[in-house]
Amino acid sequence: MAEPTNDSLLRRRIASFGHAFRGVVSALRSEVHLRFHALATVIVIGLGFYFDISGLEWALVALAVGTVWSAELVNTAVEAVVDLVSPDYHPLAGKAKDVAAGAVLVAAFAALAVGLLVFGPRVWALV
């Protein structure tokens, strides 16, 4: 078998990036929760600029937002696979979906904590 050239490796990397991007778009289309996260992300970025938060705070906010998006995307993937392999009721199918949803919940609580710590005192000072 011929060795893959640098050119074909680069093309495969670009194709993989395209598949991943298509996954995000497809999840955004089907999942109301993700559209809510998209709106929340826009609001949080707006607040970040409005309050002129520090570089470290931007890093924390980016991590929090990215973690919630990642958990929600994995949850969507788990739901799709479970629906494919176990359309009928099965305790393990339910467990897989519940645990995946639990990952989103944990990420959302962590993001809420970051949001309250970074923006809470600033918003409080306005009222």
Ligand SMILES: Nc1ncnc2c1ncn2[C@@H]1O[C@H](COP(=O)(O)OP(=O)(O)OP(=O)(O)O)[C@@H](O)[C@H]1O
């Ligand atoms: N095949 C199944 N077998 C057993 N329990 C299931 C099964 N499918 C779903 N469940 C249970 O129903 C719950 C809701 O499942 P559902 O597929 O409706 O996802 P959801 O939480 O409504 O997510 P979303 O709103 O993102 O679609 C699961 O968390 C699980 O407890």
